[in-house]
Amino acid sequence: MTEATRRSIADLVLSLLVAGGAVILFIGAADLPPPRFEPLGSAALPRILGALLLLFAAILALRAGLRLHRGWVAPKAEVNGADPRKGFAVLLALILYVLALDVLRVPFVAATTVFVVVVGLSIGARNWRNLLVFAGLGLVLSLAISTILSRFLFITIG
Amino acid sequence: MVDAFFLLFEWQNLLFLFIGTALGIVVGAIPGLTASMLIALTLPLTFHMDPVSAVTLLIGEYVGGISGGLITAILLRMPGTPASIVTTFDGYPMAMQGKAERALALGIMASVVGGIISWGFLAGMSPALARFALQFGPWEYFTLVLMALVMLAVLSQGSLTKGLLAATLGMAFALPGIDSSIGQARLTFGSSTMLSGFGLLPVLIGAFAISQILRDAATPQSSTTMAIPKKRLPIYRSDVRYAGKLLRGSVIGTWIGLLPGIGANIAALMSYSTEKQLSPEPEKFGTGHEPGVIAAESANNASIGGALIPLITMGIPGSVTEAILIGALTIHNLQPGPLLFQNAPEIAYGIIAAYLVANVLMLMLMWGTVRYIAQIVRLPRSGLMAVILVFCVTGSYAVNSSFADVWVMVAFGVIGLGLEFCRVPLGPFVIGFVLSPIAEEQLRASLMMSDGDVTEILSRPYALLFLALAILTVAWPYVFARMRKGENAAKGESS
Numbered sequence: 001m002t003e004a005t006r007r008s009i010a011d012l013v014l015s016l017l018v019a020g021g022a023v024i025l026f027i028g029a030a031d032l033p034p035p036r037f038e039p040l041g042s043a044a045l046p047r048i049l050g051a052l053l054l055l056f057a058a059i060l061a062l063r064a065g066l067r068l069h070r071g072w073v074a075p076k077a078e079v080n081g082a083d084p085r086k087g088f089a090v091l092l093a094l095i096l097y098v099l100a101l102d103v104l105r106v107p108f109v110a111a112t113t114v115f116v117v118v119v120g121l122s123i124g125a126r127n128w129r130n131l132l133v134f135a136g137l138g139l140v141l142s143l144a145i146s147t148i149l150s151r152f153l154f155i156t157i158g
Numbered sequence: 159m160v161d162a163f164f165l166l167f168e169w170q171n172l173l174f175l176f177i178g179t180a181l182g183i184v185v186g187a188i189p190g191l192t193a194s195m196l197i198a199l200t201l202p203l204t205f206h207m208d209p210v211s212a213v214t215l216l217i218g219e220y221v222g223g224i225s226g227g228l229i230t231a232i233l234l235r236m237p238g239t240p241a242s243i244v245t246t247f248d249g250y251p252m253a254m255q256g257k258a259e260r261a262l263a264l265g266i267m268a269s270v271v272g273g274i275i276s277w278g279f280l281a282g283m284s285p286a287l288a289r290f291a292l293q294f295g296p297w298e299y300f301t302l303v304l305m306a307l308v309m310l311a312v313l314s315q316g317s318l319t320k321g322l323l324a325a326t327l328g329m330a331f332a333l334p335g336i337d338s339s340i341g342q343a344r345l346t347f348g349s350s351t352m353l354s355g356f357g358l359l360p361v362l363i364g365a366f367a368i369s370q371i372l373r374d375a376a377t378p379q380s381s382t383t384m385a386i387p388k389k390r391l392p393i394y395r396s397d398v399r400y401a402g403k404l405l406r407g408s409v410i411g412t413w414i415g416l417l418p419g420i421g422a423n424i425a426a427l428m429s430y431s432t433e434k435q436l437s438p439e440p441e442k443f444g445t446g447h448e449p450g451v452i453a454a455e456s457a458n459n460a461s462i463g464g465a466l467i468p469l470i471t472m473g474i475p476g477s478v479t480e481a482i483l484i485g486a487l488t489i490h491n492l493q494p495g496p497l498l499f500q501n502a503p504e505i506a507y508g509i510i511a512a513y514l515v516a517n518v519l520m521l522m523l524m525w526g527t528v529r530y531i532a533q534i535v536r537l538p539r540s541g542l543m544a545v546i547l548v549f550c551v552t553g554s555y556a557v558n559s560s561f562a563d564v565w566v567m568v569a570f571g572v573i574g575l576g577l578e579f580c581r582v583p584l585g586p587f588v589i590g591f592v593l594s595p596i597a598e599e600q601l602r603a604s605l606m607m608s609d610g611d612v613t614e615i616l617s618r619p620y621a622l623l624f625l626a627l628a629i630l631t632v633a634w635p636y637v638f639a640r641m642r643k644g645e646n647a648a649k650g651e652s653s
Contacts, residue, residue, distance in 0.1 A: 024345075025330060045594075115547070119543060
C-alpha cells in the first residue's frame, strides 16, 4: 500500500468515526429538554458541534475520495525504523496494569513492579541484567509512590 | 508586585520554583518529553499545595522545559522540545566544530536575556491590559475565545480542516456531564460516572503523555554520538556586539508568543529568518554561525513571557502548556482573566515574579550542570518510559481516587495517538476541550442578556473586531492562494 493510499484510507476512517460521533451528539441532544429560562438551551451546543463535525467529516471524506480517484502521490514518509508492535505491547501492558489494579485488586507494589519490568523489557533489550534493573526500579518506585500517596496525600491505591 | 516578590522568596515557594526549573530543564533536554507533559504529570501533586507554591512549581517547569531543549539540540541535533528545532541549525554545526561549550554558553545567555526582556513586557503590559479587559462583557469574551480557537486551529501544522476538526472534537468531548447553567445531565446516556464529565487532567495526561509514550515506544532510540562539554562555558566581553540581536530576537519572540496558536518554535524560526535577512553574511547561517543560536534561543524563551500575557489578563491560552496552566488555576478555584488581579493579586503578580526568578534560576542551573544533564539524556529510555507511565496512572487516579479517571486517561491516550496518526493536531483538540465550557457559558449569557437577539453583537465594537479577525483567519489562506494565483497568471501573460 502506498503512502497516499494509506493516508486517504486513514482520512476516510476518521471521517466515518467523526460522523458517528456527530450522530451520538444528535441522539444525546434529542433527549434534552427544550430551553425554558434562556434562549439557547442545553441542546444547542451539541447540535452546533454535531453539525460542524458532520461538515468536516464530509470535507475529509470528499478530499480522501478525490485523492484516491486521482492517484495523488503523497510526500515520502520519514523512515525512522519504527516498530508499531512495541507501541501496542506497551498499550496492552498499560491496559492489563489498570485492569489488575481496578478489577482484580492486585496490590499496587506487586502490579507496578511487574508492569515496569514488562514495559522496560518490551521497549529495551531483553536480558537478565535489564530484568533485575527494572524489577529493582519498579519496586523502589512503587514503594515510594504508595508511601507518598498514603502518608502525605491520604490516598489508597490498588 | 513587590509583595509578590516577597511572597515568592518565602523558602517553600523558592524551593518549588527551583525544583520546577530543574525538573523542567532535565525533561526539556530529553527528546520526546515536553514541558506540557511534565506540567500535566505534576498537576495532581499541586492539588494539596498552596496555590502560590503550585503556580511557582509549574512556571519553573515551563521555563526550564523550553530552555532545556537547547542542550540536546546543540549536542545531539535532537531538539529536546519543538521550540529548539531552529537551535540545531547553527548549534549542532558549532558543536561539531569543537565549539560545543561556546554554543551552549550563547544559547543559555540568549535564553535568559529573552526571558528577562519578555518579563519586562509581561510586567509592564499585563495590569493595564487586565484593566482594559474589565470592559469586556459576555459577547466580547465569547468572540475572543472563538477567535483564539480559530487562530489556533488554522495556525497549527497540517490542513485547515483538520485543525478546525480537532478544535470541534475537543469542544464536543467537554460536553458530557452536568450542564452548569440549568443543573441538567447532558450526554451522559444514563451513566452516573459520566455525570462529572471527562476530567481535565486525565484528558491532558492521556492526550499528551500516553500518546507520546506509545509513539516513542515504537521508535528506536538515536545512537548519535555526542560531544559532552568538558571546559567551562565561555562568554566574552566582546559579546556586547550581540546586544541588538538579543533585543530583536526577544521582541519578536514576545510578540509572536502573544498570538494564540503560533508557539515558541515559530517564534524561533521567525527570529532566525529575520536575523538571516538582516545579516551582511547570510550565507554563514546554518554552518555554525553564533547569531543563529542567539536569534533562535532568545525568541523561543521570550515567547513564554508573551504567551503569559493573554493567559493572565484574559484567560486565553496561547498553547497547550498555557491551557494546562489554566487547568491548574481552575483546580485551585482561580479563574484566570482580568479579575485575577483583583481577586487573587498574589497569584497574578506571583506568576509574573516567578517567571523572572525562574529565568535567573535557569541560568544558574544550566550554567552549572549542563554537562551532567547531557549525560542523563543518554540513559536508556525504556526504564524512563515505564516510570512515566506509572506516574500517569497514579496521577490520574489521585485526582478523585477513582479508576474511572484512569480509564479515561487510557482512552484519551488512544484517541490522541489515533488523531496524530491521521495528522490531526492535538493542540487545538486540547484547547477546544479547555475553552468549550467558557465559550458556551459566555454565549448563553450573551443571548440571555440580549433576549436571544444575535444582532446585539453589532453594537459591540470589540466583539465585532474579534469576530472579524476570526473570519479573516479562516479566509486568509484561501484569499492568499487566490492572490498568488492571480499574480502568477498576470506574470505568465506579461512574459
